[in-house]
Amino acid sequence: MQRKRYAPGRTGATARTAVALALGLGLGAGLTACSSGAPAGDVAVDAKAGPATTVAPPGRYRTLFEPCGAVPQATLKDLLPGAAALPDPERDKAYRGAAAVTYDTDRRVGCTWRADTPDTSHRLSLDIERVVSYDAAVSDDDRAQEVYVRKQLAAGIPLPPTAPPTPTGTPTDTATGTPTGAPSGAPSATGSPAATAPLAGKSPVTGAPSGTATPPATPTPTTTGLEPRVLEGLGEVAYVDDVVSAVGANGHQRVVSVVFRTSNVIVTVSYWEQTTGSVDAPDSAELQEKARKLARQLAERLEE
Numbered sequence: 263m264q265r266k267r268y269a270p271g272r273t274g275a276t277a278r279t280a281v282a283l284a285l286g287l288g289l290g291a292g293l294t295a296c297s298s299g300a301p302a303g304d305v306a307v308d309a310k311a312g313p314a315t316t317v318a319p320p321g322r323y324r325t326l327f328e329p330c331g332a333v334p335q336a337t338l339k340d341l342l343p344g345a346a347a348l349p350d351p352e353r354d355k356a357y358r359g360a361a362a363v364t365y366d367t368d369r370r371v372g373c374t375w376r377a378d379t380p381d382t383s384h385r386l387s388l389d390i391e392r393v394v395s396y397d398a399a400v401s402d403d404d405r406a407q408e409v410y411v412r413k414q415l416a417a418g419i420p421l422p423p424t425a426p427p428t429p430t431g432t433p434t435d436t437a438t439g440t441p442t443g444a445p446s447g448a449p450s451a452t453g454s455p456a457a458t459a460p461l462a463g464k465s466p467v468t469g470a471p472s473g474t475a476t477p478p479a480t481p482t483p484t485t486t487g488l489e490p491r492v493l494e495g496l497g498e499v500a501y502v503d504d505v506v507s508a509v510g511a512n513g514h515q516r517v518v519s520v521v522f523r524t525s526n527v528i529v530t531v532s533y534w535e536q537t538t539g540s541v542d543a544p545d546s547a548e549l550q551e552k553a554r555k556l557a558r559q560l561a562e563r564l565e566e
Contacts, residue, residue: 321403323527326390329362330361332563337556341375341386347379370389372390380538390529393406393528407499496554499523500521501522502521503518512539514536516546518553531553533552
């Protein structure tokens, strides 16, 4: 369904800026008309006028697509395998989805699909939010990034580390990390001499008393590559969350969420699978792959 173009109303600082610009244009036109042929020095300039306000650029998107029709039926059949066994009316309803209640379809839309069988239930949820900044100094994209970061931190996924700035003009020794050309025996960053003799009665390697066994190193946690993490190659920034929980005596539920941002739009794809009477939890790799595949399709849709 073709959606209307949406032009958000201007309020607050944006409205004041727009009014100031409009008045400035009108005043400039009046001055041009009144001072035609007059020397430039005859035009009075208000010394109290401050510098022109810089208005941050708007986001790329001004509307949102209809969510329930955004997922191809072939994809729904793959994500909702239990729907194939349902009677025709129930199967059609499962594939049609239920639109989320929203008060402005140009700001936020969503849709949910569900198919249940006696042993397994599948649910798919789609949420699309268009972020608008009402601060003239903050762009829609920057405001959307703030919203995205809060979502990522709430999921317990740390932000990618940023390298500290390297001081300029002071070359360092790559082996020791100390400035080159420093005098021998100069204090290190910790305040200890750069080269010290082993302590008496201590091991020159570990500092432990001679003959004492070195304590075992703390084992590094094993990873599977399926942990909640930042994703590459999806939108401008993206992450995947994966949560599994017990349901009843012999049931499990796994929820995989893929969240990505493109300009001022944030898309959240959530995919549930719940089992009953099974000691094994739903497969993480399979659910993540299906959720990421749908997220890539939606990202391509936004690029159209």
